[in-house]
Amino acid sequence: MKFEVPKKYVEKFMEKYGKDADIDKLQAAYERSLITHGEDVGVIAAQSLGEASTQLTLRTKHAAGIATLNTTSGLPRIVEIFDAKKEISTPTMNIYLKEEYEKSKQKVAEFANRIMEIKINDVVSSYNMDLKRREVTLLFDREVMKSYGFTLRDVEKLLSNMKLEVEASENSLVIRDKTADSVKKLIRLRNKIVGLTMSGIKGINRVIINETDDKRYWIMTAGSNLKDILKIDEVDQTRTTTNDIIETYEVLGIEIARNLIIKEVSETLENVGLAVDIRHIMLIADAMCFSGEVKGINRYGITGESSSILARASFEVPLKHLINASLEHDVDEFKYVANNVISNQVAPVGTGSVKLISLDYGRKSEGKTDRKNKEE
Amino acid sequence: MDIDIFANRLSPKYKILDSNEADSILLRFKCSRSNLPKIRMADPAVIALKANEGDILEITRASKTAGEAVYYRVVIR
Structure with a gap:
């Protein structure tokens, strides 16, 4: 070829x-x-990353008092990415605006205020619960509310489509729910109300405006909501990213998720000063995205799908796999590396993947690994 | 504004192969459709391309090592 x-x-x-x-x-x-045929690229990739990540463990740093967002880095982040965690510990987004907006600090700041999620909780100073009357009283902080540009009316409006009796006074709301006949239900009602979004985009908790060298402004957020952010007109879709791989997969598809895995892993490694060849990371990302959805490298993901019992058993919870296999009469064909290593046989790797073929007599040797025969 | 998934910088170029091209790809790699990497019908890229089940997508990725790399995915349910 x-x-x-x-x-x-x-x-x-x-x-x-x-x-x-x-x-x-x-x-x-x-x-x-x-690379030569039969080279065990997977093992080499695993070793290359594994060796480097042993050095990461001790280097978890805690920067106190710095006014930037605290994102997960180092080994915890690497583990998070490779496990394809659904809920990552510190989702962040980098939001870039279109060129006509990004040069003006005021416009970017306005935008940032608009997308930041403000819950009712943020404008409530205190609350009372009255079980006898089955009501919750929310006391609002006028000053804070004013600074966000809300009035009591807005809150009332928000609550109007819930089946509740709402009574407004100067700076408090009395909310009555006839069905709430226990403290538990009242607390649940309060939590529900307090968690409502008044303005902004759900999930965006904090915004920080950053400046580039050429006086352009971009926004970094704590919390992530790619789908809703991309729908806003001012946002530049080409550059705006999140660090949540599963979210990216759902919104933008498998290929972009795969590219994001590579980007995130190599950036994380770079930040702690480790040089791992990008080819290893690419290989792992491709393996994770092979099936069309992002699968983690754990027993729920790609390792758990391996058809070999011993390969699965040698990874995590061996007894479970072995017992299940014996109950179900499973067969292990010893086709892969892990099971051959366990059983002290030649693994189908490198020269082990090739069988000698004698062409002089016009027939091939009939070995077990016939499907992988290569003419040499 | 609608989300344009192809606008993203991380997005590769997609192309749906016609049946001749698809056959020549399978012949070149000596494999069947089930051996190829997969992409789901529900994937935003597949929806945007209006590809059907069994179609093979040619994906041209920007690669740091090779400049441009071609990858194939078969659409599955």
Whole structure:
């Protein structure tokens, strides 16, 4: 099989040696640089990342008192990405606005205030509950409310489509619910009301405005809601990203999620000063996204799907897998690396993946690994 | 504003292969559709491209190592 040399290399080759240089030489050099058949790339990728991450553990830093967002970094972040966690510990977004907006600090700040989620909780100073009358009284902080630009009316309006009796006085609301006949129900009612979003976009808890060198402003947020942010007109869809891989997968698709895995992992490693070749990360990202959805490298994800019992057992909770396999009469064909290593056999890796074929007699040797035979 | 998933910087280029191209790809890799990497029908990219089940998507990715890399995914349910 002839391998096509990527355009990037052809262009660089031409640049260096002129247009009529011998392209076959490049072809030969390129093919020599390719990885050999049967190379255990997965094991090498695992080792390359595993070795580096042992050094990460001790370097978890805690920067106190710095007014930036505290995002998970180092080993916890790497684990989070590779486990394909649904709820990551510190979701953040980098929001860029379209060019006409991003140069004006005022416009960016206005936008930032608009997207920040303000819950009723943020404008309530205290509350009372009265079980006898089955009512919750919310006392509002006028000053704070004014600074956000709300009035009591807005809160009333928000509550109007819930089946509640609302009574407003100067700066408090009395909310009556006839069905709330226990303290538990009253507390639940209060929590429900207090958690309502008054303005902004759900999930965006904090916003920080950053400035680039050429006086452009962009927003960093705590909390993430890619779907709703991208729908806003001012937002530049090409650059706005979140660090939540599962969310990206749901909104933008598997390919972008795969690219985000690579980006996040390499950035995390770079930030702690480790150099792992990007090819290893690419391989792992491809493996995670092979099935069309993002799967973590754990027993619920790609490892759990392995058809080999011993490979699964050697990863996590061995007894469970072995007992289930024996109950179900499962068969392990010893096709993969892990089970062959366990049973002290030649693993189908490197030279182990090839069988000798004698062409002189015109017939192939009939080995178990026949499907992988390669003419040498 | 609608979300344009192809606008994102991380987005690759997609192309739906016609049946001739699809066959030549399968022949080149000596494999069947079930061996190829997959992409779900519910994936935003598939919905935007209006691809059908069994279609093969040619995905041209920007690659740091190769400049441009071509990848194939088969649409599954």
